[in-house]
Amino acid sequence: MASKNFALIGAAGYIAPRHMQAIKATGNALVAAYDINDSVGIIDSVSPDCAFFTEFESFLEHAWRLRRRGEGALDYVVVCSPNHLHGAHVMAGLQLGCDVICEKPLVPTPDQLDELRCGETETGRRVYSIMQLRHHPAIHALRDKVVAEASGAKHEVELTYITSRGPWYLASWKGDPRKSFGVVADIGVHFFDMLHLVFGELERLVLHYSDDRKAAGYLEYEQARVRWFLSIDAEDLPEEVRGYRSTHRAILCDGEAFEFSSGFEDLHTVSYREVLAGRGFGIDAVRHCLQTVHAIRGTHPEAPRKGEGHPRLLALACNNPGVGS
Template identity: 65%
Template sequence: MKRFALIGAAGYIAPRHMRAIKDTGGELVSAFDINDSVGIIDSIAPSSEFFTEFERFYDHAWSLGRNKQTAIDYVSICSPNYLHHAHISAGLRLGCDVICEKPLVPTVSVLEELALVERETGKRVYNILQLRHHKAILDLKEKVLREKSSRKYDVELTYITSRGRWYMESWKGDPRKSYGVATNIGVHFYDMLHFIFGKLQRNVVHFTSDHKSAGYLEYENARVRWFLSIDANDLPDVVKGRKPTYRSITVDGEEMEFSEGFTDLHTTSYQEIIAGRGYGLEDARHCIETVETIRSSECIEPTNDEGHPFIKTLGH
């Protein structure tokens, strides 16, 4: 039985990690969050210790490490994006392997720093890149490899996930902490595109604001127009007023259905990590490079064939 600690236990994504720990036969022995709205622990790991001060959490984990029978094997991190680097480093220095939510870190230079800490401690960092385990995405990747087309696929990515006014008041609405919409809600999509279509060759940003972002990505095997938003006003009429989220990926005009099958992807990710097949720092490099470029790029006017159709509604 693997023993786990969890940093960021009160967040939205934390319950998926708690369930993945339980479903893979692990034990959550310690959890930390500055907020104490963590009652869900009772239904998953009622014996877990819980701390609202990081120093007490760290000291407890360190003391457990003195005995092989009680030592923590993995530290799982679901804290706000800007804290990932510090929490990953702390987990490694506790002598644990680390499992971290996306985005792993904001820049390639921070990724390199974590690689140094890995070498210093002899422990590993694993990133949750759950879309790589989704059947529809694996099927499309296999199709691209099988067809070996000389032309590039024409891809359109649209993801609108409505967020209320609370969003901009939380750390997610602060670009210094979340790194902006494209990074916070888009990084795993960029990883997915690289996973399927190969290396990125061109990265252009057409629009960016606190609530939405759009641009064009060209990969070895695809030309991708993308649009990401947390603004409910961007929802298409077909779902507006009925659903808060719209997710669409078309490949050569054909819709790729992947709305289902998300429920157990964190458990699958944990199974692969425990089996030694998890995705590490180098696997995350490509999507980190992508979002770092998006954040630092000046917006340019889109050409007719590179602009996402939703750009027209933004005044372009």
């Protein structure tokens, strides 16, 4: 397969290095990048000749110039900008005549997803979302378990995701719900994607707690009753990992643990290989999880019913009566 030319929007962001490495690992070229922040020296380790811009207009002018010349024209635009800019940057990539790879969440609402669909129709190009959990071996094992044990009874599931973030998180755009759409969207969307993939259609949704650092609730799917807890607070990490690991990802399904805190290192590269092979996850594939996140964000918290509260939330409520009530 001939090498493809990539441009990256949001080159100084938290997740951008994984995309740069994936572009390189798949034998392609990063030829242009944009960010308002110029702390992007990591580009030298991936593509020393990459053109870099701190003004979006200059980036667009360069991209159009490459397209007019024909030789060296962009094939893909990668979007790693703040969440609230995804829609505009994806549309810009489509209008440049490129397929677009975008970090999650693709956009915050189903209506904006429909706008991207119109953009695809108008330009004849495609939009792909990075949903790397779909490639994780532990998730494959969980799905195999559910398929093998199909009995009509719903599985009892606990989902826990704690990824500790320092003060920078809330001081950055991620701490502004107008830009990040909150922790449920910023760190949770691919987990809701995974739950749909494994357990089927969503039938009931309840939010138990939400603030700028954590959220918890209950989801009932065709094949599972799910108690979930998401947090960026290091104090929520289990005692056994606190101090030597900053992230804890775990699913408990009918008492069987599927722990997947590791194994994420190469999943962006796997995702890129799938996109380049024509098997990427497009707009229709991610619609359900965006609908779930949108619904959660519009729901008022209520106290958990018996058997529906996540154990971590219930423990917090014992020490803080304002939590989970």
